[in-house]
Amino acid sequence: MSSSAETLSQAFTLGYTYTRSTGPIVGQFLTSLRARKMVGIKASDGKVLMPPVEFDPVSAAALTEFVDVADSGVVKTWCWVKEPRKAHPSDKPFAWAMILLDGADTPMLHWIDAGDEAAMSTGMRVKVRWAAETKGVMDDLNGFVPESVALLTELKPAASDEPIIGVESPSYLTYNFTAGKATSLYLRSMKEGKLVGQRCPKCRNVYIPPRGSCAACGVPTEEQVTLSNKATVESFTIVYIPIPGNPIKPPYVIANLVLDGANLSFLHLLSECKNEDVRIGMRVEALWRPEEEWGFAMENIQYFKPIDEPDMPVDQIGKLIDEGR
Amino acid sequence: MRADKMRDVAIVAFAQSNCQRDAGAQNEVELIMPVLSEVFKQAGINNAQDVDFTCSGSCDYQQGAAFAFVAGVDALGAVPPIKESHVEMDAAWALYEAWLKIQMGQAESALLYGFGKSSPGELPIVLSQQLDPYYLAPLWVDSIAFAAMQARTMLDSGEITENDMAEVVARSRNNALANNPHAQLKGDQTAADLLKEATYVSPLRRHDCCPISDGACAMIICTIEKAKEWGKPYAVIKGIDHRIETHHIGSRDLSRSVSTEIAAKAAGVANGPVDVAELYAPFSHQEIILKKALGLGDDTVVNPSGGVLAGNVMMASGLSRIGEVAMRIIRGEAKRGVAHATSGPCLQQNLITVLEAK
Ligand SMILES: [Zn+2]
Numbered sequence: 001m002s003s004s005a006e007t008l009s010q011a012f013t014l015g016y017t018y019t020r021s022t023g024p025i026v027g028q029f030l031t032s033l034r035a036r037k038m039v040g041i042k043a044s045d046g047k048v049l050m051p052p053v054e055f056d057p058v059s060a061a062a063l064t065e066f067v068d069v070a071d072s073g074v075v076k077t078w079c080w081v082k083e084p085r086k087a088h089p090s091d092k093p094f095a096w097a098m099i100l101l102d103g104a105d106t107p108m109l110h111w112i113d114a115g116d117e118a119a120m121s122t123g124m125r126v127k128v129r130w131a132a133e134t135k136g137v138m139d140d141l142n143g144f145v146p147e148s149v150a151l152l153t154e155l156k157p158a159a160s161d162e163p164i165i166g167v168e169s170p171s172y173l174t175y176n177f178t179a180g181k182a183t184s185l186y187l188r189s190m191k192e193g194k195l196v197g198q199r200c201p202k203c204r205n206v207y208i209p210p211r212g213s214c215a216a217c218g219v220p221t222e223e224q225v226t227l228s229n230k231a232t233v234e235s236f237t238i239v240y241i242p243i244p245g246n247p248i249k250p251p252y253v254i255a256n257l258v259l260d261g262a263n264l265s266f267l268h269l270l271s272e273c274k275n276e277d278v279r280i281g282m283r284v285e286a287l288w289r290p291e292e293e294w295g296f297a298m299e300n301i302q303y304f305k306p307i308d309e310p311d312m313p314v315d316q317i318g319k320l321i322d323e324g325r
Numbered sequence: 326m327r328a329d330k331m332r333d334v335a336i337v338a339f340a341q342s343n344c345q346r347d348a349g350a351q352n353e354v355e356l357i358m359p360v361l362s363e364v365f366k367q368a369g370i371n372n373a374q375d376v377d378f379t380c381s382g383s384c385d386y387q388q389g390a391a392f393a394f395v396a397g398v399d400a401l402g403a404v405p406p407i408k409e410s411h412v413e414m415d416a417a418w419a420l421y422e423a424w425l426k427i428q429m430g431q432a433e434s435a436l437l438y439g440f441g442k443s444s445p446g447e448l449p450i451v452l453s454q455q456l457d458p459y460y461l462a463p464l465w466v467d468s469i470a471f472a473a474m475q476a477r478t479m480l481d482s483g484e485i486t487e488n489d490m491a492e493v494v495a496r497s498r499n500n501a502l503a504n505n506p507h508a509q510l511k512g513d514q515t516a517a518d519l520l521k522e523a524t525y526v527s528p529l530r531r532h533d534c535c536p537i538s539d540g541a542c543a544m545i546i547c548t549i550e551k552a553k554e555w556g557k558p559y560a561v562i563k564g565i566d567h568r569i570e571t572h573h574i575g576s577r578d579l580s581r582s583v584s585t586e587i588a589a590k591a592a593g594v595a596n597g598p599v600d601v602a603e604l605y606a607p608f609s610h611q612e613i614i615l616k617k618a619l620g621l622g623d624d625t626v627v628n629p630s631g632g633v634l635a636g637n638v639m640m641a642s643g644l645s646r647i648g649e650v651a652m653r654i655i656r657g658e659a660k661r662g663v664a665h666a667t668s669g670p671c672l673q674q675n676l677i678t679v680l681e682a683k
Contacts, residue, residue: 007350014389018458026459050575051460057571077481077579079473080527087450087465096470098575106575109466117527122481138463169463171454175389175445180352211399213354218372218402220358 008187008296009178017170025054028066030164034136036155038069038128040104050104070102072127072147077107080117089143095120099144112144119146132156136164182212185224187296193288197262199223204320206262209298228260229286231304232312235265238275253278257304263320268298272305281311334427335552335559336655336680338367339648341542344509344636347444348539353383353393356440357400360543364436368545369555373401376545377432379409380423382416382439383640386451397440408432415439415605416542417643417666417676423546424565434547439641442539448639456670457572469534471670472608473526475579480528484580485613487528491516493609494532494634501631509536509636532634535607540638542645549683560654560680564592567676569669579671585618588677589663596679599625600659603646605667607633614672615665625663629653643667647678654682 022030025041029052032039041052042065049063056063078097084090089111098107113129114120125147133156134140145151179187182198186209189196197208198221205214206225214221236255253275256265270278272287284304294300340363348356365372373379379401383394390396394411401407412418416439423435443451449467456462479485495516501508525531552559568584570577577583589595602625606612612634616627628634630649633642643666650662659682666676 012389016454020458022459049573053573057573057576077474077478079470079477079529080524081470082525082527085447085450085465085467087447087453089464096466096474098474106573108575109461109464111464111466122477138460167459169458171462173386173389173446173451173454177389177445178350178352180355181350183352184350211354211396212352213358213399214402215399216402216404218358218361218400 007178008184009176011174011176013172013174015170015172019166019168021166022164023054025052025063027164028052030136030138030140030167033138033140034134034158034160034164036071036130036134036140038071038101039066040069040101041065042067047105048103049106050101050108067103069104071130072125073099073101073104075112075120075122075124075126076100077122078112078120080120093117094143097126097144099126110141110144112146114146130155134158137167180212182210182221186210189226190298190300191294191296193291193294193300195227195229195259195286197225197227197259199225205264206320207264208259208262208266225261227262229288230307230309231257231259231284231286232317233270233278233280233282233284234258234317235280236270236278238278251275255284255304257284258318263318265318268301269303270305271303277306279311281314281317283307283309283312331428333549334424334546334562335549335683336544336546336562336647336651337552337555337557337559338364338545339542339652340364340367341507341641341645341648342540342638343507344536344538344540344638346509346537346539348442351539353390353397353440353442354400356442356539356541357397357438357543360541361400361436361438364543364545368557370545373403373407373436374405376434376436376547377408378423378426378435379407380412380416380419380435380437381410382412382414382419382437382644383441384413386446386454387448387639388442388445397438415640415643415666415668417647417664417678418567418668420544420546420644420647420678421565421567421676424562427546427548433551434545436543436545437644438541438543439638439644440541441638441640443537443639444539448537461574468607468670469526469529471574472534472611473529475671476533476608476610477528478579479610479613482580485610487520488516489613490533490609491519493606493612494519497609497628497631497634500629501635505630505635507540507636508631509538511631511635529608533609535633535637538636538638540636540641542638542641542648544644544648544651558655559683560651561683562678563681564594564596564679565677566591567674569674572673574670577671580614582614582618582672582675585615585665585672585675585677588675589619592677592679594619594663594677594679597661597681599661599663601626601629601650601653601662602665603628603630603632603649603662604665605633605643605646607637607667609634611672619663619665619677621663626659643676647680650678650680654680657682
């Protein structure tokens with residue numbers, strides 16, 4: 001986490017770890033790739049579409065007739081990437097190109113390892129550089145090369161002949177998250193062991209964590225309110241289901257807590273009591289971790305625990321006493 | 326949609342934020358709130374409670390924040406509850422949804438807003454993941470590469486020259502300098518100055534590509550009757566239509582925008598002279614494709630704001646194009662105009678709006 005006077009920011013990677021079913025058309029294409037063969041599909045007008053698609057782009061008719069296509073062809077258009085991005089298939093400069101394979105009527109998009117931009121031209125002939133080991137994935141095509149380039153011929157046979165019906169297609173995207181003004185204020189206070197909310201200038205509701213606006217009134221919230229470590233249980237649930245990656249062992253209690261001085265609740269853990277003793281109106285207090293462990297995080301509070309105070313009457317929970325309402 | 330069978334809809338208010346390379350600490354709510362209060366002021370209303378419908382456009386993948394569009398609702402004031410909707414698209418498509426609501430008689434007025442923070446992620450790579458998930462997304466082919474291949478198709482055919490592309494950029498930046506306080510890129514370079522720059526993803530130079538911008542915009546539309554009741558000046562939506570082309574990129578003629586041609590016809594672009602056009606062309610050569618697809622002649626002023634080459638708030642730029650034309654009509658600078666919004670690689674989807682003075 002880096003911080004400046006205004007902003008808190010942190011890089012994070014979001015992973016979409018999907019497995020996709022391919023269906024018969026894409027599945028057949030990938031199965032053929034594994035056998036180092038290219039196949040297109042015949043469209044309603046007789047044209048061979050490459051790569052094959054399930055439905056005709058013009059008539060929308062379902063397509064079924066596969067056609068063998070060569071693994072070499074002509075560059076119809078291209079561009080040159082001088083500075084490949086991290087996600088790109090090559091870490092050296094390369095070309096993206098639309099390549100019309102012999103026997104196909106539509107060009108397919110792939111990349112060309114040509115070494116230098118000067119080696120590229122529209123109309124040049126290229127051929128597939130097959131991966132040494134094929135698995136039935138797009139990476140079986142290790143790009144294309146100019147047709148004159150000699151390729152190593154040590155190609156291993158495919159490990160399986162089962163038809164491809166699914167592919168793992170994880171994608172990871174890295175972002176730099178910046179907390180908004182209100183969230184930054186909140187997280188900075190957490191780092192100092194304080195709970196700070198914001199009050200709406202219109203309806204007087206006190207938000208914690210603050211979001212910079214009143215969701216009810218649609219106006220900015222700027223007035224800061226330092227809140228107590230004491231709170232009242234507004235509602236709760238006992239979690240019995242283990243959640244992957246969560247270190248807390250079920251059953252445990254998650255409660256909606258209203259801090260003294262606030263009237264809107266927020267979620268936290270409740271502990272140091274029997275689950276069956278938890279009740280609405282119960283008085284609790286934050287248990288902070290040791291100061292040297294504090295970060296810009298909600299986890300600075302380990303959990304809330306009961307205190308020896310009489311319960312808050314239900315009709316007073318979420319009322320702002322100092323506001324007289 | 327044929328406007329002659331439809332109710333005219335009035336645009337009464339529009340506001341946009343500055344296009345900034347990095348809005349830094351500002352979150353969605355903090356980006357949206359200023360443009361909302363500006364349009365409420367222009368329309369003379371208090372808040373979102375005073376319109377019948379609200380619709381927004383944004384895309385969570387841009388900033389990597391799940392349900393950012395829900396957080397955006399915090400800017401509205403949604404108590405008592407309001408009728409609200411969202412499109413995972415440019416807010417120009419939110420306008421289309423609201424326009425349909427009004428056509429169906431389910432609303433007399435609507436608030437629209439679009440917002441986007443592209444700065445947290447690597448935008449061209451984020452956009453690569455909107456492609457076909459089997460053949461294209463695994464290659465991570467980015468948005469700039471697609472545009473570059475499209476530009477080469479046109480250069481190879483002799484349809485355009487690199488100078489034509491540089492002329493578009495030079496005019497865009499000059500227009501932004503003269504007319505657009507919100508622009509991110511402005512200046513008085515000539516095409517010759519620009520052509521001295523090295524290529525980036527050849528044949529494109531960096532200046533051929535729109536910048537990455539953060540920001541937001543908002544608009545209020547309503548029936549003509551409502552606009553009169555509010556006593557506000559307005560521009561009229563006379564026609565609106567949108568079309569999409571196949572995701573099978575090899576089946577498309579990249580040098581044409583067939584979907585724009587069809588949408589332009591359906592929206593009635595050719596039914597009168599076009600004084601002004603704001604075209605969502607993220608790459609210089611695409612302005613040339615669009616101008617042709619729309620049948621615009623030299624008597625039409627194209628992108629007086631500088632267009633998105635001067636600043637491109639993804640998910641807000643399309644609605645901003647419509648707002649730019651509407652405000653020129655409201656100010657009396659034009660009688661009739663066309664606004665265009667796009668989405669997807671190489672102008673895959675296109676929305677055309679025809680606007681007239683009342
Ligand atoms: Zn409020």
